[in-house]
Amino acid sequence: MKLNSIFENAPELEIQGLMSDSRKRRPNSIFFCVKGMMNDGHRFVDQAIKNGAVCIVYSDPIENIDPSITYVRVKDVLTAYNQIANIFYDGPSEKLVIFGITGTNGKSSVANLIRNILNDTVPTGYIGTISIEYGNVKLPPLLTTPEIDDLHGVLHDMVEAGMKACALEVSSIGLEQRRVDTIDFDVAIFTNLTHDHLDYHGTMENYFSAKKSFFDKLKSSGVAITNADDPYGLAIVEDTKGKVITYGINKEADYQAVDIQILKNGTNFTLKNHNDEYRVETNLVATFNIYNLLASIAALHSKGIAMDAILPKLNRFEQIEGRMERIDEGQPYNVIVDFAHTPDGIMQVMEYGARITPKENRIIAVFGSAGKRDFKKRPVFGEIADKYCDMIILTEDDPRDERVYDIAQEIALGIKKTNYIIVESRFDAIRQAVEMANRNDTILILGKGDEIFMYGEFGREPYLGDHRVAREMIKKYYYGEGDITNEIE
Missing domain, CATH: 3.40.1190.10 (Mur-like, catalytic domain)
Incomplete structure (x- = not known):
């Protein structure tokens, strides 16, 4: 697409891409100076040019003007970005x-x-x-x-x-x-x-x-x-x-x-x-x-x-991985993996767990709460689990740079009567739930679903996924088959 077909009086440059992240390399692209919560695209114009931008769409004044680059000032960068993306990709x-x-x-x-x-x-x-x-x-x-x-x-x-x-x-x-x-x-x-x-x-x-x-x-x-x-x-x-x-x-x-x-x-x-x-x-x-x-x-x-x-x-729906996914390796107890990570979502899954679990059996829950996110819901998670569960295993769930133990302690503020333990490694927490489950018990593994990553102190790190870990743990600790490693093949 030619730049002059997008902007009046612009040069006849071939545009091959659009971007708002100056770190991405996109030759012959338009860079949009989007203002976010943490960063302002106007600060990264020079980096965008180094990575291939030939046109800058902006709203605030720019100090260092490169004469080889086309600059287009607009009232609202996001409006322009949306409209041009729709045109560029042909609606x-x-x-x-x-x-x-x-x-x-x-x-x-x-x-x-x-x-x-x-x-x-x-x-x-x-x-x-x-x-x-x-x-x-x-x-x-x-x-x-x-x-x-x-x-x-x-x-x-x-x-x-x-x-x-x-x-x-x-x-x-x-x-x-x-x-x-x-x-x-x-x-x-x-x-x-x-x-x-x-x-x-x-x-x-x-x-x-x-x-x-x-x-x-x-x-x-x-x-x-x-x-x-x-x-x-x-x-x-x-x-x-x-x-x-x-x-x-x-x-x-x-x-x-x-x-x-x-x-x-x-x-x-x-x-x-x-x-x-x-x-x-x-x-x-x-x-x-x-x-x-x-x-x-x-x-x-x-x-x-x-x-x-x-x-x-x-x-005849196929199970959606990590969404009320029933893990069935022939074991005599229920194992359910779900992405639930809100108070309502956790309560809904636990209500279902209570429906399918005989009164004389236990509901064992494995979950945590995300680091650097919505601190207020942590004790609420504890209150909900306290109502429905017989054993609670608190563990990591994208802790980022918070200590898993500290997050777990905040969740535990809502737990008044139910036994709970803190197992910082999610891998080991699922293992412990599987090892302690008896016939007709229900294990609920909540928060990560099918996600095969964990956000830790140094960013996104690989993780097998709750659904895979649960299957492997059942094979190992119920059937005594195979070796378990917390690695992605």
């Missing part, structure tokens, strides 16, 4: 049906459910916390909601690969940082809003406002799907221009689940959609997955997918 979101999912918990699950149901007949991509997937491509995740250039670039690649739709996780931070301003959403889905990211947003009011902006900006032909049972569910869509559709369990909704049976290996319920009723059988478990299913069904049905094309697929 990819306009060529796809975009399902955007936001909320504290359930984004990954709903996005993957939509993709799994739709993908057989409508080639569908996924972008989120777990991975980036489309066709036969599976890439590591970037951010829950990638940066502006990365996001448009991935959507462009999906279009080139023949995708017709995409399920995209939309985080509150991504919304606050305006990463999706020029994404053309067809369906916007709200899952729930509970305590999370308050280290970033400061208050629940600010957190809610960030989420609400997603629905406020939805186009008039879009569909806003919301959880009627959530305290924020109706308020979040009150100013949307899109068509509002509700789902829920406890309150009457457009898509409502009644007559629910939660089993050890699945769930049955009746789905009421206005005057129609459908019997639903699924291999998904736990109440929160009923909400995830309802959101997914409502989203797909609202886009014209018939119920008889949706319902038969609900009973």
Whole structure:
């Protein structure tokens, strides 16, 4: 693309890339001086030029002007960045049906459910916390909601690969940082809003406002799907221009689940959609997955997918790694790995653990809390575990440069009656849970899910992943098979 096709009176330079991170090497690129919480892109113009920038888009005065570089001053760098990314990648979101999912918990699950149901007949991509997937491509995740250039670039690649739709996780931070301003959403889905990211947003009011902006900006032909049972569910869509559709369990909704049976290996319920009723059988478990299913069904049905094309697929979902993943190596006790890292998420998993565990047996929980993040929720984690668990093993969970022991002690402030121990190595904590489990006990390993990294004192470090560690520990300590090493092959 020629620079003069983007900016009037600019030279006829070939632009090969966009960037806002001056550390990346991108020859013949446009550098956008984005202001973040910690850094201001205006400070790194010289570095960006060394790494290939031939055009600088800025809003504040720049002192050292390089005569060989084109400088374009704008009122709002982020607005320009979004608009130019959309132009540079040829408006990819306009060529796809975009399902955007936001909320504290359930984004990954709903996005993957939509993709799994739709993908057989409508080639569908996924972008989120777990991975980036489309066709036969599976890439590591970037951010829950990638940066502006990365996001448009991935959507462009999906279009080139023949995708017709995409399920995209939309985080509150991504919304606050305006990463999706020029994404053309067809369906916007709200899952729930509970305590999370308050280290970033400061208050629940600010957190809610960030989420609400997603629905406020939805186009008039879009569909806003919301959880009627959530305290924020109706308020979040009150100013949307899109068509509002509700789902829920406890309150009457457009898509409502009644007559629910939660089993050890699945769930049955009746789905009421206005005057129609459908019997639903699924291999998904736990109440929160009923909400995830309802959101997914409502989203797909609202886009014209018939119920008889949706319902038969609900009973044969492959397990999503790290999301209520049942680890089954034939052992006589339950082991569940989940990404839950918020008070509500942990409570939901522990409630399910209580449902499937006989009263005479134990729930053993392994979890921690992230370092340098939302300190207020640590004792709350302890209170929740104290209510549901019989043994608590506190361990590391992305401690960064905090001491694992100190984080664990803060969690323990909420533990009043349940026995707990601190095992700083997550690897050893899972081993200890497996070693102490008896027949029909339940082990809940929470916080990391399928993540194969740990943020420590010196940055991102490799980690096997809770799901893999659990499997290997069961083989070793229940069956006496193999040797265990905390290394990635």
